[in-house]
Structure formats: structure tokens, C-alpha cells
Amino acid sequence: QQQVKQxxxxxxxxxxxxxxxxxxxxxxxxxxxxxxxxxxxxGPALLIAIRPxxxxxxxxxxxxxxxxxxKQFSLHxxxxxxxxxxxxxxxxxxxxxxxxKLTFGGGTRVLVKP
Amino acid sequence: xxGVMQNPRHLVRRRGQEAxxxxxxxxxxxxxxxxxxxxxxxxxxxxxxxKENIIDESGMPKERFSAEFPKEGPSILRIQQVVRGDSAxxxxxxxxxxxxYTFGSGTRLTVV
Numbered sequence: 001q002q003q004v005k006q007x008x009x010x011x012x013x014x015x016x017x018x019x020x021x022x023x024x025x026x027x028x029x030x031x032x033x034x035x036x037x038x039x040x041x042x043g044p045a046l047l048i049a050i051r052p053x054x055x056x057x058x059x060x061x062x063x064x065x066x067x068x069x070x071k072q073f074s075l076h077x078x079x080x081x082x083x084x085x086x087x088x089x090x091x092x093x094x095x096x097x098x099x100x101k102l103t104f105g106g107g108t109r110v111l112v113k114p
Numbered sequence: 115x116x117g118v119m120q121n122p123r124h125l126v127r128r129r130g131q132e133a134x135x136x137x138x139x140x141x142x143x144x145x146x147x148x149x150x151x152x153x154x155x156x157x158x159x160x161x162x163x164x165k166e167n168i169i170d171e172s173g174m175p176k177e178r179f180s181a182e183f184p185k186e187g188p189s190i191l192r193i194q195q196v197v198r199g200d201s202a203x204x205x206x207x208x209x210x211x212x213x214x215y216t217f218g219s220g221t222r223l224t225v226v
Contacts, residue, residue: 006156036217041219042219042220043118043205043207043217043218043219043220044157044205044217045217046214046215046216089156089157100145100162100209101147101159101162101170101172101173102147102149102157102159102215103159104149104156104157104158105156106155106156107154107155107156
């Protein structure tokens with residue numbers, strides 16, 4: 001019940017295109033859903049996060065869409081740039097679900113072609 | 115304000131040796147978490163500590179692995195008698211509260 005499933009595993013998009021990554025969770029006690037960006041040899045960096053009381057959150061070119069009834073959330077990267085090429089991880093946590101530890105998806109490797 | 119500092123960045127150990135990984139949290143952060151990342155996989159939770167206390171070690175293997183976060187000094191993740199399967203990137207994160215982690219750059223452990 002602690003799983004977070006992420007798809008696709010990899011994604012190639014042209015510069016200026018939209019990258020879409022999807023995640024699904026099982027545990028309804030999760031109440032915090034962050035997305036992390038990781039470059040090779042670096043640690044994950046928090047990109048954007050959402051709580052279940054809102055259905056969408058936008059920060060610059062990054063948007064999280066959240067569907068509480070379907071237990072799904074997604075990351076949209078608008079106007080994708082070569083510098084966005086990285087691995088993206090969705091995650092979930094919640095005090096009642098799992099203390100405050102994060103459960104990560106398997107990651108999506110995004111390549112933005114110039 | 116420096117970020118989460120982990121050292122060493124790379125560590126090579128022979129099978130059977132001990133690996134000691136260090137993590138200095140951000141200033142003012144009293145919550146420390148350790149995660150392990152196998153190649154091409156997501157991060158898996160290992161242990162959550164506050165100063166001098168282990169709060170949650172449900173992700174830690176029962177044998178050979180231990181963690182501490184003393185009153186003074188960095189948090190230490192210790193792996194005794196390493197095996198090839200311990201080869202991974204180990205990330206530490208810190209937080210001032212229950213949410214909002216900041217990750218370090220990790221220690222890449224290679225067991226030969």
C-alpha cells in the first residue's frame with residue numbers, strides 16, 4: 001500500500017514541447033506530493049509540490065495536476081528546454097501514512113532534444 | 115548557509131570492510147533522513163533520525179547497517195562487512211520540520 005507507480009520510464013521531447021509524467025498512489029493517507037529533479041551525480045532537488053486540497057499548482061513552466069478520486073497526479077513541463085533533461089521523481093508522504101518518510105516513484109528520464 | 119553536506123562523495127570498499135558515510139544537515143535542521151538509490155531506480159527510505167534518537171528505521175536492513183545522529187557532529191550511516199549488493203548511492207536529507215526535505219549530493223559506494 002506504500003507504492004507509488006510512475007510512468008513512463010523515459011521520455012524524449014523536442015525543444016519547446018510538453019513533457020508529461022504520471023504517477024499513481026495507493027495509500028489514501030498520503031497528503032503531500034512533491035516532484036524532484038535529479039541531474040547525474042547530484043542529489044534530488046525539490047521542484048514543486050502539492051497537497052490534496054488543490055487540483056492544480058503551477059510554478060513557472062512546471063505544473064502539477066492532482067486527481068484525488070483517481071489517486072493520480074502528474075507533472076507537466078511546458079516549453080521544454082535542453083536544460084530540463086534530467087530524471088524526475090514523484091513522491092508521496094503523510095504523517096498518518098508513513099510518518100514523514102517519502103515514498104518515491106521509479107523515476108522518468110527526460111531528454112529534451114534541441 | 116551551506117546545503118546538506120555529505121562525505122565522502124565516492125567511497126570504494128572491498129567486500130568485508132566497513133563503510134562509514136557522513137552527513138551534516140543544514141543549519142537549524144534537526145531531522146535527518148537516509149535514502150538509498152540503486153542504479154536506474156528510485157530512492158528507498160532507510161532511516162529517520164532526530165538528534166540522538168532514531169525515529170523510524172523501518173527501511174534499514176536488520177543486519178550490518180546502523181545509523182546515528184549524535185548531539186554534536188554529523189549523522190553517520192555505517193555499513194559493516196560490506197557486500198557487492200551494498201553498492202549504491204546513499205543520500206542524506208535534512209528538514210527543519212516534517213516536510214520540505216533538502217537532499218545532499220550523495221555518497222556513491224562501490225564494493226569491489
